[in-house]
Amino acid sequence: MADRILVVDDEANLRKVLAAMLRREGYEVDTAEDGAEALQMLDEERYAAVLTDLRMPQVDGMAVLRRVMARTPETPVVLLTAHGTVETAVEAMKLGAFDFVNKPFDQQELSRIISKAVRTSALAELESTTLARGDDQGRFGLIGTSASMMRVYEIIERVASTPSTVLVTGESGTGKELVARALHEQSGRASRPFIRVNCAAIPEGLIESELFGYEKGAFTGAVASKPGRFELADGGTLFLDEIGEVSTEMQVKLLRAVQESEFERVGGVTTRRVEVRLVAATNRDLARDVADGKFREDLYYRLNVVPIALPPLRERPADVPALANHMLVKYTQRLGRRGVERFSEDALLALQAYPWPGNIRELENVIERTLLFCDGPEIGVTDLPAEFTGRLSGAGGLPPITPFVSPNGVTALKDVVRWTTQAVERDLIERALGETAGNVTRAARRLEISRKSLQIKMKELGLREPER
Ligand SMILES: Nc1ncnc2c1ncn2[C@@H]1O[C@H](COP(=O)(O)OP(=O)(O)OP(=O)(O)O)[C@@H](O)[C@H]1O
Ligand SMILES: [Mg+2]
Structure with a gap:
């Protein structure tokens, strides 16, 4: 069965030209003369792709795009834009448009984009029916099927079982901790401990003993020896959350632990070795902090072996x-x-x-x-x-x-x-x-x-x- 395409344009001539051209290419074509009609048709029929003019009276191309993204986000939407509406086009891409074509359009370019869109949508359909791994809402306990999240899942899948250090970045509330847990759950360490250290929440003076532990008598109040988080995480995953908040002094100590997997407890002389997978997270721009001299470059490179950048919502x-x-x-x-x-x-x-x-x-x-x-x-x-x-x-x-x-x-x-x-x-x-x-x-x-x-x-x- 031929793929069905919806063409939306308020100019009758352009509509005819587009429809004729696409039919020649072997597609079935439905046309709508404005956004409102398009919305109605979208309710009744599933399209392999939607080609819509951006500027139309009342219900415009953006509204059509939004509707498609809300209902059937896997349907690719291609926008026809007049010159000088670049900003809107960029906006549309952010909202999930597949691509845009400037008017007056080049037939070949348009036909290439449409055929790519149709292939993508066929692939998406195949994936959601036969190849679905995990559920269709997302993976690893994370929700989201946008292209940027799919990339995140792919990295998780590839690196979870390796010992490589991962640096998860993203604005506050984007799911950095969930990603850290997913990396642990998907690894061979899942049955071993997942230990989280919130570097921002531990007072400066205590962070070393928290991370590395201490020996009895190391300081007033150290009535017994205590293992630190590195030791607790042995064989598992150590999640250093808010790593950007660690003082420069502490960064030096961390560097050694990260680099050599060895450290001493506070007040101790024995060098201890552990085998942990490190995941660090921050909502800061660490590269910038490095440039500003606030974060050690050597530590940054040690942590940033596998970067995972979470997109803002x-x-x-x-x-x-x-x-x-x-x-x-x-x-x-x-x-x-x-x-x-x-x-x-x-x-x-x-x-x-x-x-x-x-x-x-x-x-x-x-x-x-x-x-x-x-x-x-x-x-x-x-x-x-x-x-x-x-x-x-x-x-x-x-x-x-x-x-x-x-x-x-x-x-x-x-x-x-x-x-x-x-x-x-x-x-x-x-x-x-x-x-x-x-x-x-x-x-x-x-x-x-x-x-x-x-x-x-x-x-x-x-x-x-x-x-x-
Ligand atoms: N992709 C997702 N799917 C479902 N829930 C999510 C997703 N991402 C985040 N959440 C939820 O949003 C909340 C915030 O996530 P999380 O604590 O992982 O964010 P964060 O990036 O660590 O934020 P912060 O920088 O503020 O610590 C949590 O309740 C989490 O379960
Ligand atoms: Mg967090």
């Missing part, structure tokens, strides 16, 4: 629906909220459009908060926190960003934080009151604060106690 919006559903299942169970079953399409689109500065940890948080206040079987946009409903910047809601600028023209971050917090609080309180028909006691219970604190908060925020 905003660069892989295609993964948002699967992650959100995963968190939905997790928290409906944990919070005992059985009635909530799914997200509306609009809610998923709103979640995908959000920039997620706190990445997956923030997403998890948002889903948990949403579940607390949601009743229906379906979570709609209005059930999402204030950041997603547009109320923060819009009508009837809260002051837009500009009032954050103080009289001397400076935007004080603390004011922004205060405004934003208040905005979120106000929204949550209004919702709780709405849902309890203005019953302050019951609203307070929902918000998990005392009735008294709720009243104080309402006063601060200028919210009047509703008349009942």
